[in-house]
Amino acid sequence: MKKIQSDWKKIGHVPRKDSDKxxxxxxxxxxxxxxxxxxxxNEANKEFIEAFKKKQELLDTLKNIEFSDDKxxxxxxxxxxxxxxxxxxxxxxxxxxxxGKFNKTVDALFSKLKIxxxxxxxxxxxxxxxxxxxxxxNNRSLDNERSFIRKKIDEVKSQINQLENNLQFFTNVDDDNxxxxxxxxxxxxxxxxxKLWKTKLSKIKELY
Numbered sequence: 001m002k003k004i005q006s007d008w009k010k011i012g013h014v015p016r017k018d019s020d021k022x023x024x025x026x027x028x029x030x031x032x033x034x035x036x037x038x039x040x041x042n043e044a045n046k047e048f049i050e051a052f053k054k055k056q057e058l059l060d061t062l063k064n065i066e067f068s069d070d071k072x073x074x075x076x077x078x079x080x081x082x083x084x085x086x087x088x089x090x091x092x093x094x095x096x097x098x099x100g101k102f103n104k105t106v107d108a109l110f111s112k113l114k115i116x117x118x119x120x121x122x123x124x125x126x127x128x129x130x131x132x133x134x135x136x137x138n139n140r141s142l143d144n145e146r147s148f149i150r151k152k153i154d155e156v157k158s159q160i161n162q163l164e165n166n167l168q169f170f171t172n173v174d175d176d177n178x179x180x181x182x183x184x185x186x187x188x189x190x191x192x193x194x195k196l197w198k199t200k201l202s203k204i205k206e207l208y
Contacts, residue, residue: 001033045092052091055098058084062105071113078109082123086130099131118196125200133207142207149201156194163187 014022062081067074091098103124110120132141163186170180 001030005030048090048092048095051089052095052098054088055085055091055102058088059098059102059105062102062109065109067112074113075115078106078113079123082106082127086127090131102127118192118199121196122199122203126203129204129207142204146201146204149197149204153194153197153201156190156197160187160190160194163190 008026013019058081062078065077065081085102106124107120110123129142129145132145163183166183167180170177170183173180175181175184
């Protein structure tokens, strides 16, 4: 619409007897367009604000959640709340901080349940993907996330290679040597991290 308005100015003058008439017609058309645009944005903003209110309520519920003696049952309860959170939709841009609060709260709950770190990470990651995929610029958001993950995969691979090269310096040294053991433990830790990043990459590819 801004380009149309710019093109209007470039077209040039019309006969004076038609000038006021055609300008009023053009102005009316522009006003009609912008009125509809603002109405649509206001409606969307109402939905975002409503989603924020519901997420605040759900966050309070999560903070006060009580666990039973059944770990699996408690885990399913958390997952159900996570799914509810995903389905509540987007919040206003200036309220996105609530996503960070949600992640911290869920981290604390997983910590209490002593859930496997990678499993907990994937549950949170799927929630993040839902948020990214619902953005207006979802393609760009997903592309950025995919590029970030690929970069992390390359970094972890490089770290593993470096650690494996370091092992070559320990010639004629037993595997139970503290230094060798530390390097092997680091390699195992990075391999688990690599597996997690690859799983995330496969998840994000499913959205394309």
